[in-house]
Amino acid sequence: MAEQSTVTFIITRQGGPDSTPYEETFEIPYRKNMNVISGLMEIRQNPVNAKGEKSTPVMWDMNCLEEVCGACSMVINGTARQSCAALVDQLEQPIRLEPMSTFPVIRDLIVDRDRMFDALKQVKAWIPIDGTHDLGPGPRMPEKKRQWAYELSKCMTCGVCLEACPNVNDKSNFIGPAAISQARLFNAHPTGEMNQSDRLNGLMEDGGIDGCGNSQNCVQVCPKGIPLTTSIAAMNRATNIQAFKNFFGSDNAH
Amino acid sequence: MAEHREFFYRRLHSLLGVVPIGLFMVQHLVINHFAVYGEESFNRAAGFMAGLPFVLLLEIFVIYLPILFHAILGVYIVFVARNNTRTYGFFRNWMFRLQRITGIVTLVFIAWHVWETRVQIGLGNADLDYSLMEGILTNPFMFWFYVIGVVSAVFHFANGLWSFLVSWGITQSPKSQKIATYAVIVVFFAVSYLGVRTLIQFAYGV
Ligand code: SF4
Ligand code: FES
Numbered sequence: 211m212a213e214q215s216t217v218t219f220i221i222t223r224q225g226g227p228d229s230t231p232y233e234e235t236f237e238i239p240y241r242k243n244m245n246v247i248s249g250l251m252e253i254r255q256n257p258v259n260a261k262g263e264k265s266t267p268v269m270w271d272m273n274c275l276e277e278v279c280g281a282c283s284m285v286i287n288g289t290a291r292q293s294c295a296a297l298v299d300q301l302e303q304p305i306r307l308e309p310m311s312t313f314p315v316i317r318d319l320i321v322d323r324d325r326m327f328d329a330l331k332q333v334k335a336w337i338p339i340d341g342t343h344d345l346g347p348g349p350r351m352p353e354k355k356r357q358w359a360y361e362l363s364k365c366m367t368c369g370v371c372l373e374a375c376p377n378v379n380d381k382s383n384f385i386g387p388a389a390i391s392q393a394r395l396f397n398a399h400p401t402g403e404m405n406q407s408d409r410l411n412g413l414m415e416d417g418g419i420d421g422c423g424n425s426q427n428c429v430q431v432c433p434k435g436i437p438l439t440t441s442i443a444a445m446n447r448a449t450n451i452q453a454f455k456n457f458f459g460s461d462n463a464h
Numbered sequence: 465m466a467e468h469r470e471f472f473y474r475r476l477h478s479l480l481g482v483v484p485i486g487l488f489m490v491q492h493l494v495i496n497h498f499a500v501y502g503e504e505s506f507n508r509a510a511g512f513m514a515g516l517p518f519v520l521l522l523e524i525f526v527i528y529l530p531i532l533f534h535a536i537l538g539v540y541i542v543f544v545a546r547n548n549t550r551t552y553g554f555f556r557n558w559m560f561r562l563q564r565i566t567g568i569v570t571l572v573f574i575a576w577h578v579w580e581t582r583v584q585i586g587l588g589n590a591d592l593d594y595s596l597m598e599g600i601l602t603n604p605f606m607f608w609f610y611v612i613g614v615v616s617a618v619f620h621f622a623n624g625l626w627s628f629l630v631s632w633g634i635t636q637s638p639k640s641q642k643i644a645t646y647a648v649i650v651v652f653f654a655v656s657y658l659g660v661r662t663l664i665q666f667a668y669g670v
Binding site for chain 1: 470541543544548560561626627633637
């Protein structure tokens with residue numbers, strides 16, 4: 211097999227949030243074991259496009275470079291995934307890079323994932339433990355529960371599940387799968403459970419869990435293999451019960 | 465309820481699709497299937513339904529209002545989806561898309577069907593009997609229109625039943641959801657058979 215000498219990238223670029231997107235092709239020298247990010251770094255060093263014109267460095271987001279932070283998600287050859295974990299040798303050429311379409315573009319491949327963090331606020335995806343005095347050790351968690359809760363805790367807010375969801379788009383206000391699963395995670399925690407009704411009520415706000423249409427793309431695409439559709443169904447049950455409690459019940463706290 | 469209005473409407477939408485609308489549809493197709501046993505037995509079965517007490521109230525609260533609500537919110541739900549089966553061609557994503565397509569087809573079909581039968585009977589232009597349907601369905605174009613309409617409606621019901629089980633948190637594990645898939649496939653074929661068999665009877669008398 212002849213050694214490949216160059217790698218071609220076709221990148222959808224955009225100068226700023228309001229500028230028109232355009233495509234630009236780059237050819238860079240091939241190296242062994244490259245990933246998409248090392249290709250982008252190569253372009254950054256020498257931003258000359260395939261026509262030989264001087265261009266600007268392509269901007270992208272990254273942090274951990276080992277598929278745990280979720281910052282580097284982009285659409286690679288049509289599917290959303292982490293660019294740090296996308297190996298050039300395993301990709302069809304030319305490699306097409308686009309920003310994820312569900313999120314507003316900041317510049318080139320960098321998107322604004324604020325809506326995901328707002329979603330986590332909506333469902334209060336944390337455990338309030340601060341008091342004015344030492345509250346002592348919290349309750350213990352059963353090991354079996356810890357095992358599945360750990361899987362849910364792997365979410366890196368990467369946005370791939372929102373990108374794949376047909377109901378997350380600019381016409382709908384659906385919160386998306388990731389935050390629903392996080393509500394389940396924090397409700398599973400023995401201390402977090404004390405505030406479970408707050409999270410469930412957050413899920414029942416407008417644009418909450420009801421926007422799910424069961425396309426189940428999320429569970430297929432999540433790079434962390436999180437059982438998102440199980441979480442959604444579990445939270446469906448929990449929110450329904452909470453709705454009955456809110457209406458018929460006398461104890462609002464729990 | 466005020467603060468969770470959207471949640472409440474979507475849950476109501478899911479519930480109404482099964483009870484009463486889905487149950488009504490199955491009942492309707494079962495009654496119609498009496499046509500297969502002869503004109504006489506269809507007229508008796510249809511006459512029994514039409515002779516129920518409070519029939520107009522039943523029609524309004526068990527059929528028209530729930531369908532109207534389900535249809536209006538349903539069209540909105542279709543509108544807010546951005547279908548992406550081209551990139552994500554998974555089985556469930558196709559079901560998601562088909563659920564929306566069959567919803568619209570069913571809406572058009574039901575509107576026409578109610579106009580042509582119930583409304584005309586109400587206006588005194590037609591009588592509720594075997595020959596009314598025979599007259600409509602012997603036209604091959606209408607026959608195929610009805611076949612598509614009935615199969616869409618049944619698909620929408622069967623797949624909607626699957627979603628109902630998830631939306632109400634009954635089937636949570638992937639395994640239970642898979643078994644539910646097989647179960648609703650059986651429902652789809654069984655109820656489609658009832659519907660289409662009846663149409664063939666009216667159209668071709670066999
Ligand atoms: S659930 Fe999976 S796909 Fe969705 S944001 Fe978390 S890690 Fe990414
Ligand atoms: S850089 Fe952190 S996931 Fe890719």
